[in-house]
Amino acid sequence: MQHSNGTKSPTIDVQRTKILLLGQRRSGKTSIQQVLFNDVSPKQTFYLEPTTRIVKDTYDTVIPLEIWDCPGNVTLDTLGASLSDFSSIIFVIDIQDSYQQPVARMLDFFIAAYQESPDICLEVLVHKAEAFTDDYKIENFRHIQQRVIDELLDISQDYEQMPLNFHLTSVYDHSIHEAFSRVLHKLIDSLPYLEDLLNVFCANSQSSKAFLFDVKSRLYVATDASPVDTGTHNLCCDYVKTLNAFGPLYKSSSSSAARLLRDSRSSSPSSGPSFYPSAAVTLAPSTQGTTLTYHSITPQLALLALMHTAVFEEQRGLLEYNVVFFREGVQEISQVEKDARMGSLVV
Amino acid sequence: MKKKVLLMGASGSGKTSMRSLIFSNNPASLTSRLGATIDVEQNHVRFLGDLILNLWDCGGQDSFMDSYLSTQRSTIFQHVGVMIYVFEVESRDMPKDLTYYRDCLDALRKYSSDASVFLLVHKMDLVKGDKGTQLERKRRDLQAESGDVEVTVFGTSIYDESLYKAWSRIVHTIIPNAAVLTKHLTTFAEACSATEVILFERTTFLVIATSSPPAPPASSQRALANGAATPGSSSTVVTAPTSPVEDVHKLNATRYERTSELIKALKHSCSRVREEFYALEMELPEFTAVLDEMTKNTYVLIVVHDPTIETAALKINIRTARQKFEELQNDSISA
Ligand SMILES: Nc1nc2c(ncn2[C@@H]2O[C@H](COP(=O)(O)OP(=O)(O)OP(=O)(O)O)[C@@H](O)[C@H]2O)c(=O)[nH]1
Ligand SMILES: Nc1nc2c(ncn2[C@@H]2O[C@H](COP(=O)(O)OP(=O)(O)OP(=O)(O)O)[C@@H](O)[C@H]2O)c(=O)[nH]1
Numbered sequence: 001m002q003h004s005n006g007t008k009s010p011t012i013d014v015q016r017t018k019i020l021l022l023g024q025r026r027s028g029k030t031s032i033q034q035v036l037f038n039d040v041s042p043k044q045t046f047y048l049e050p051t052t053r054i055v056k057d058t059y060d061t062v063i064p065l066e067i068w069d070c071p072g073n074v075t076l077d078t079l080g081a082s083l084s085d086f087s088s089i090i091f092v093i094d095i096q097d098s099y100q101q102p103v104a105r106m107l108d109f110f111i112a113a114y115q116e117s118p119d120i121c122l123e124v125l126v127h128k129a130e131a132f133t134d135d136y137k138i139e140n141f142r143h144i145q146q147r148v149i150d151e152l153l154d155i156s157q158d159y160e161q162m163p164l165n166f167h168l169t170s171v172y173d174h175s176i177h178e179a180f181s182r183v184l185h186k187l188i189d190s191l192p193y194l195e196d197l198l199n200v201f202c203a204n205s206q207s208s209k210a211f212l213f214d215v216k217s218r219l220y221v222a223t224d225a226s227p228v229d230t231g232t233h234n235l236c237c238d239y240v241k242t243l244n245a246f247g248p249l250y251k252s253s254s255s256s257a258a259r260l261l262r263d264s265r266s267s268s269p270s271s272g273p274s275f276y277p278s279a280a281v282t283l284a285p286s287t288q289g290t291t292l293t294y295h296s297i298t299p300q301l302a303l304l305a306l307m308h309t310a311v312f313e314e315q316r317g318l319l320e321y322n323v324v325f326f327r328e329g330v331q332e333i334s335q336v337e338k339d340a341r342m343g344s345l346v347v
Numbered sequence: 348m349k350k351k352v353l354l355m356g357a358s359g360s361g362k363t364s365m366r367s368l369i370f371s372n373n374p375a376s377l378t379s380r381l382g383a384t385i386d387v388e389q390n391h392v393r394f395l396g397d398l399i400l401n402l403w404d405c406g407g408q409d410s411f412m413d414s415y416l417s418t419q420r421s422t423i424f425q426h427v428g429v430m431i432y433v434f435e436v437e438s439r440d441m442p443k444d445l446t447y448y449r450d451c452l453d454a455l456r457k458y459s460s461d462a463s464v465f466l467l468v469h470k471m472d473l474v475k476g477d478k479g480t481q482l483e484r485k486r487r488d489l490q491a492e493s494g495d496v497e498v499t500v501f502g503t504s505i506y507d508e509s510l511y512k513a514w515s516r517i518v519h520t521i522i523p524n525a526a527v528l529t530k531h532l533t534t535f536a537e538a539c540s541a542t543e544v545i546l547f548e549r550t551t552f553l554v555i556a557t558s559s560p561p562a563p564p565a566s567s568q569r570a571l572a573n574g575a576a577t578p579g580s581s582s583t584v585v586t587a588p589t590s591p592v593e594d595v596h597k598l599n600a601t602r603y604e605r606t607s608e609l610i611k612a613l614k615h616s617c618s619r620v621r622e623e624f625y626a627l628e629m630e631l632p633e634f635t636a637v638l639d640e641m642t643k644n645t646y647v648l649i650v651v652h653d654p655t656i657e658t659a660a661l662k663i664n665i666r667t668a669r670q671k672f673e674e675l676q677n678d679s680i681s682a
């Protein structure tokens with residue numbers, strides 16, 4: 001079976017990585033899904049209707065995802081699927097709500113899932129956290145975390161090894177993006193290869209930090225080995241948002257299309273398009289400052305890298321060369337992911 | 348040169364909020380923490396270097412309003428260049444708002460007869476139904492209330508770009524010889540093979556001037572474009588949408604105010620990591636653009652659709668034009 005143009009035929013079902021979104025009524029499940037994957041603004045989530053049946057949404061990034069948004073009262077019986085079908089289960093707990101019921105329900109699901117597939121990723125989002133002051137937020141977060149672990153061990157000491165991950169989130173700031181990025185990382189088999197490519201890129205380009213972002217959702221799918229500073233992450237997130245918003249503003253009905261035409265003509269059909277959007281924002285006027293570069297890598301992904309402005313200006317050629325090298329690496333990895341998923345259908 | 352700008356309207360209508368958004372680069376989400384303004388808060392905002400906006404943010408509680416209209420009447424209403432009157436779109440007491448408004452208008456006519464008047468129908472984000480028809484109705488009502496005083500009405504909200512549109516139009520009327528800037532931006536755009544060039548004030552990112560729409564490449568239109576750029580035909584350059592040149596690009600109509608909003612948001616993100624926004628260059632599928640410092644007080648955005656033009660060339664053009672625009676700007680303000 002040939003899959004050479006698999007990307008262009010969405011009718012062929014690839015094997016998607018499934019994520020289950022659970023939580024009490026009004027805990028914010030649909031809001032999270034809509035804000036991340038459907039460009040809904042946080043304020044607009046106020047008008048979302050309660051979810052009455054399971055909604056399966058697909059999203060294509062470095063791996064193809066299928067996210068199941070459930071009604072608040074879904075049970076193992078009404079789910080209509082085995083928990084082992086999912087790679088990750090996310091349970092959303094409203095930080096402003098009482099915890100007893102949600103924690104009990106969450107543990108029911110988690111224990112059932114763990115028994116079926118011990119490798120499953122179990123994620124707890126302590127959500128709507130923006131409403132509290134930082135201190136109070138952390139205090140509540142710790143409290144919930146402790147309570148979950150206590151109750152779990154009360155049920156059985158066997159669950160000590162259960163891999164639970166806790167995140168403090170809100171759709172009103174960048175925390176949902178950072179948390180969901182971390183959820184996503186665990187699902188990407190090729191993550192170590194992407195990280196290697198980023199490390200090499202940083203070393204060769206004298207970049208202090210680089211992220212591979214999914215452009216539409218503004219989740220980062222990988223980063224280099226240096227620690228993630230939340231401020232830097234947030235700036236990158238906002239930068240991608242700015243660039244996404246700029247495109248349509250100055251789109252010319254007579255000339256924009258011609259730009260792309262020229263690019264597809266000048267490139268041989270096998271090498272794909274030669275034109276990749278790029279951008280750079282310079283911070284602080286002097287060459288002492290920092291520049292944040294943006295390079296499109298695939299239609300979904302972009303490389304963001306921080307470097308000294310002096311380096312950016314003096315070694316532009318080298319940077320572009322490193323980007324080409326990086327792009328080839330990522331495209332190769334994406335292709336392997338794609339083939340593996342198509343292949344698994346044939347079996 | 349100083350321009351006195353009165354910011355008036357009922358308490359809670361959003362005057363201090365918009366001031367803090369436009370002039371202090373604060374995010375909309377923080378405005379809910381603002382307390383009511385006591386009496387008048389005066390701000391001197393340096394705008395374009397030598398032009399100083401003297402903002403009078405007048406607390407809107409009844410007792411203050413009564414005093415502006417009686418004992419403080421001449422102090423408040425004399426030497427006013429612009430009065431901006433803010434109405435909440437869903438006001439709790441519109442008749443009272445209108446009574447105060449008419450009284451203020453009377454006082455303004457007496458003490459500053461040539462002041463321009465802008466009315467902002469604010470908090471448009473709260474309108475549930477059709478915002479367009481609601482705004483039209485308000486516009487008609489307010490124009491009727493204003494009698495023979497010429498007023499310009501805008502619908503605004505701190506949660507979208509509409510605020511930048513209104514304020515850009517307001518400051519545009521304050522800048523002397525803005526048309527000269529337009530003319531030179533048009534020439535500059537031609538030199539860059541740009542579709543459009545936009546000049547922003549540095550701290551507020553309000554739009555000061557833009558180049559005129561470019562002529563289509565047809566030779567018949569060519570003469571017309573050249574005619575418009577001929578030196579000597581000063582201040583006659585058409586900026587209105589009624590330009591005879593056919594708009595072949597059909598760029599998004601809200602692009603100016605959206606750009607202000609986007610850059611302000613990006614500046615804010617930068618400041619959160621204690622960095623300062625400086626310049627931006629983009630090669631997007633739709634266009635190529637450079638946003639860079641033009642003069643000490645302005646930023647310029649050059650938008651190019653020609654795929655053969657590179658950002659490096661645009662940056663060199665900006666560097667070359669800096670001196671000229673610095674002089675121009677000084678001329679236009681001291682004029
Ligand atoms: N303050 C705050 N409110 C949020 C946040 N996320 C969601 N909400 C609000 O929570 C309410 C419920 O959100 P939904 O996304 O519909 O919740 P849900 O979990 O999908 O609810 P069901 O579908 O009924 O189970 C909405 O009013 C959202 O605006 C958040 O991060 N902070
Ligand atoms: N929904 C909405 N709220 C707004 C908007 N602009 C301002 N507000 C809110 O209105 C409230 C009052 O705003 P202020 O700016 O303090 O009002 P003010 O006109 O200065 O009031 P005084 O100083 O008493 O005259 C704040 O809570 C703002 O968050 C808007 O566009 N939409």
Ligand SMILES: [Mg+2]
Binds near residue numbers: 049069070
């Ligand atoms: Mg829902």
Ligand SMILES: [Mg+2]
Binds near residue numbers: 363404406
């Ligand atoms: Mg005030």
